[in-house]
Amino acid sequence: xxxxxxxxxxxxxxxxxxxxxxxxxxxxxxxxxxxxxxxxxxxxxxxxxxxxxxxxxxxxxxxxxxxxxxxxxxxxxxxxxxxxxxxxxxxxxxxxxxxxxxxxxxxxxxxxxxxxxxxxxxxxxxxxxxxxxxxxxxxxxxxxxxxxxxxxxxxxxxxxxxxxxxxxxxxxxxxxxxxxxxxxxxxxxxxxxxxxxxxxxxxxxxxxxxxxxxxxxxxxxxxxxxxxxxxxxxxxxxxxxxxxxxxxxxxxxxxxxxxxxxxxxxxxxxxxxxxxxxxxxxxxxxxxxxxxxxxxxxxxxxxxxxxxxxxxxxxxxxxxxxxxxxxxxxxxxxxxxxxxxxxxxxxxxxxxxxxxxxxxxxxxxxxxxxxxxxxxxxxxxxxxxxxxxxxxxxxxxxxxxxxxxxxxxxxxxxxx
Amino acid sequence: xxxxxxxxxxxxxxxxxxxxxxxxxxxxxxxxxxxxxxxxxxxxxxxxxxxxxxxxxxxxxxxxxxxxxxxxxxxxxxxxxxxxxxxxxxxxxxxxxxxxxxxxxxxxxxxxxxxxxxxxxxxxxxxxxxxxxxxxxxxxxxxxxxxxxxxxxxxxxxxxxxxxxxxxxxxxxxxxxxxxxxxxxxxxxxxxxxxxxxxxxxxxxxxxxxxxxxxxxxxxxxxxxxxxxxxxxxxxxxxxxxxxxxxxxxxxxxxxxxxxxxxxxxxxxxxxxxxxxxxxxxxxxxxxxxxxxxxxxxxxxxxxxxxxxxxxxxxxxxxxxxxxxxxxxxxxxxxxxxxxxxxxxxxxxxxxxxxxxxxxxxxxxxxxxxxxxxxxxxxxxxxxxxxxxxxxxxxxxxxxxxxxxxxxxxxxxxxxxxxxxxxxxxxxxxxxxxxxxxxxxxxxxxxxxxxxxxxxxxxxx
Numbered sequence: 072x073x074x075x076x077x078x079x080x081x082x083x084x085x086x087x088x089x090x091x092x093x094x095x096x097x098x099x100x101x102x103x104x105x106x107x108x109x110x111x112x113x114x115x116x117x118x119x120x121x122x123x124x125x126x127x128x129x130x131x132x133x134x135x136x137x138x139x140x141x142x143x144x145x146x147x148x149x150x151x152x153x154x155x156x157x158x159x160x161x162x163x164x165x166x167x168x169x170x171x172x173x174x175x176x177x178x179x180x181x182x183x184x185x186x187x188x189x190x191x192x193x194x195x196x197x198x199x200x201x202x203x204x205x206x207x208x209x210x211x212x213x214x215x216x217x218x219x220x221x222x223x224x225x226x227x228x229x230x231x232x233x234x235x236x237x238x239x240x241x242x243x244x245x246x247x248x249x250x251x252x253x254x255x256x257x258x259x260x261x262x263x264x265x266x267x268x269x270x271x272x273x274x275x276x277x278x279x280x281x282x283x284x285x286x287x288x289x290x291x292x293x294x295x296x297x298x299x300x301x302x303x304x305x306x307x308x309x310x311x312x313x314x315x316x317x318x319x320x321x322x323x324x325x326x327x328x329x330x331x332x333x334x335x336x337x338x339x340x341x342x343x344x345x346x347x348x349x350x351x352x353x354x355x356x357x358x359x360x361x362x363x364x365x366x367x368x369x370x371x372x373x374x375x376x377x378x379x380x381x382x383x384x385x386x387x388x389x390x391x392x393x394x395x396x397x398x399x400x401x402x403x404x405x406x407x408x409x410x411x412x413x414x415x416x417x418x419x420x421x422x423x424x425x426x427x428x429x430x431x432x433x434x435x436x437x438x439x440x441x442x443x444x445x446x447x448x449x450x451x452x453x454x455x456x457x458x459x460x461x462x463x464x465x466x467x468x469x470x471x472x473x474x475x476x477x478x479x480x481x482x483x484x485x486x487x
Numbered sequence: 488x489x490x491x492x493x494x495x496x497x498x499x500x501x502x503x504x505x506x507x508x509x510x511x512x513x514x515x516x517x518x519x520x521x522x523x524x525x526x527x528x529x530x531x532x533x534x535x536x537x538x539x540x541x542x543x544x545x546x547x548x549x550x551x552x553x554x555x556x557x558x559x560x561x562x563x564x565x566x567x568x569x570x571x572x573x574x575x576x577x578x579x580x581x582x583x584x585x586x587x588x589x590x591x592x593x594x595x596x597x598x599x600x601x602x603x604x605x606x607x608x609x610x611x612x613x614x615x616x617x618x619x620x621x622x623x624x625x626x627x628x629x630x631x632x633x634x635x636x637x638x639x640x641x642x643x644x645x646x647x648x649x650x651x652x653x654x655x656x657x658x659x660x661x662x663x664x665x666x667x668x669x670x671x672x673x674x675x676x677x678x679x680x681x682x683x684x685x686x687x688x689x690x691x692x693x694x695x696x697x698x699x700x701x702x703x704x705x706x707x708x709x710x711x712x713x714x715x716x717x718x719x720x721x722x723x724x725x726x727x728x729x730x731x732x733x734x735x736x737x738x739x740x741x742x743x744x745x746x747x748x749x750x751x752x753x754x755x756x757x758x759x760x761x762x763x764x765x766x767x768x769x770x771x772x773x774x775x776x777x778x779x780x781x782x783x784x785x786x787x788x789x790x791x792x793x794x795x796x797x798x799x800x801x802x803x804x805x806x807x808x809x810x811x812x813x814x815x816x817x818x819x820x821x822x823x824x825x826x827x828x829x830x831x832x833x834x835x836x837x838x839x840x841x842x843x844x845x846x847x848x849x850x851x852x853x854x855x856x857x858x859x860x861x862x863x864x865x866x867x868x869x870x871x872x873x874x875x876x877x878x879x880x881x882x883x884x885x886x887x888x889x890x891x892x893x894x895x896x897x898x899x900x901x902x903x904x905x906x907x908x909x910x911x912x913x914x915x916x917x918x919x920x921x922x923x924x925x926x927x928x929x930x931x932x933x934x935x936x937x938x939x940x941x942x943x944x945x946x947x948x
Contacts, residue, residue, distance in 0.1 A: 073853075075886075129853070131853075143852070143853070143854070146853065189914055190914075191912075191914075192912050192913075195823060196821065196823070199819075199821035199823060200819040200820065200821040213919070214916075214919075216913070216914065
């Protein structure tokens, strides 16, 4: 019996996805957990793994087409189906999965048809308005249905209360441009991908809702570079990872966030929510664009743990293997435009966060130190902050604190 | 006058959107060119046709069925003018009700023909030709649809007409030719047949009721023919026109038909011509529908569209859902209308109703399904009301048992479909419906039995 290939639940507030590249074609043999097709949502790209050994028999939705969660996008014939009746998803399995209230994005299972409608209509409205994924809500209704009460409770939970997705302004039609004589003037129409659309919505939202200001400073990288040169071999030998700059900046940011907690807080009317933990997002270039995986409890991480985690993020981002939950949350972000050569920029906040630290290229510049002109490896720092809850003095103090820690890393040891 | 929202069109989509907007605190106005609010549905559609269907059904019952109950009424006659007057009163009462609802919600009523005059601007032409401008940051286009008239059919509004005329004939035509075997043609064809007209229905396709489940339509066809509707499938109408006081209808490969009246019932198209869409840079699709996104936003900022003038089922209740969702999304950013779960009802006798997917759609999509069927002749209530024609059919996913479609032909099918729609919105399985205690003796027991039949467990069949 053919097995349906359905769009899996890909998490938070996602009902519609775009079909990416089919890695297997009709007639291709697949082994269990082989990636069959890429599913692009506005949060990330995931791969649909084969539920069993077998052969792809039918592709219903081509690359670039839209599909909804739960929709059948193809079929496969399991190998030796007669002796493997368990290949087709059955009701009890689903119930167990729903009751624990989580969906594992890393190993998404094809959702059976019933899963898609387990959210009652009123609950769908409550969750939709709050931008909370039905997948993140444990249903208490008959057969695990998400009831309105479940939805209301889930939205009230601070952790689940993601930013409401504000409607983007309708797009005006482009005005016709008079054609110039000669020369090809072709326009290419490329469908906006869900990821790009989401990025656009969030950026506009950040610009509209927060009072964004940016403050600058510069930092002398000599001390950190010297420290790296001195310990890079023994560090690599011991931890199997290079000692980079990011671990210094993450540690310095943790110290600064402790000193100026507003930058680590959230403006959630009528409250300002302060945290005693630092979940620091690190912007890394991925296969499909910039992604920002989050270092959870960065305040408890050692230099080596930070370097290992970032290296792991970068590798998996390149392969589109980051899990959705690794991209969610975050209380502060560090973005390093320096790797692309940026000298100075104003980063934009990742709402509902209140601050983002921008790192830039290191350049030798003549500096006046003790009345002498000396060449130093300098980096400009930028802090964009939400002025609604972070005062200018605090922002400047925050950035100065980072500068001080980087210029004299022994401060990080002593936490002064 | 400055409004938060101006709705162009006072039909079921438009007036509902305006009331919902008012409930949410917006200052709203409705632009309507007709004296009566309620749109096609209330003025010249669903409501008057149901009034006439009920009157003509009662006449037919009195003449043919009362005797089976042991009631003898002697010679039965009817007064067409009185029937039309009752229909008028029903329409007038409901239309006044909408006026009262708008007033209660402080929704302004603007009389005149509304058209778009750029984003944020509407132009209203009153009956006397005077023009005025209304401005609002949000404008909803809810202009509905008009009858499609095929080339060759010369509608003169007298003898050759559309549903609007067929709802107001001043006498029963001796011979009525209906072009189109869809729900409009079959409903109005039934009305005039019951009142004594010879009715010929010319349908181009090889089946009636396109879009509905094929098995149900196939069951309905002989029933309608037995009632006296002369339904001719595969009839390609080339022309229809009035000649003096009769009409001539020409069909490919058939003798020309001479008749007294012609009803063109070949569907409806969006009423988007001359709506000023170009002033906001909005382009319709090839069939004239206004493209919108999931929140009913057109390509122009602040301009929305709902109901029959956007793609989707052209039904009053769907337009109402559009209207509510569109307005709510303006505030919450979230809108959802599940077009797969819009019920459809044909108010013939027996009634036909459906929600969800047909067998044809499931087969085309390659969905494995199970079918449960229960005939009304095995239902106690159907026996007691002497109305045992038809059946309930439940289609459920073979793997998950989730109900994917429910199709009913039989007594009160339009009322019965509500339970099925609710169950499907809740993601019910066939077993869920089967395990709900249904009152006895009632028609909904047939739905429960059909749900049981999905697993071969119907008790009474």
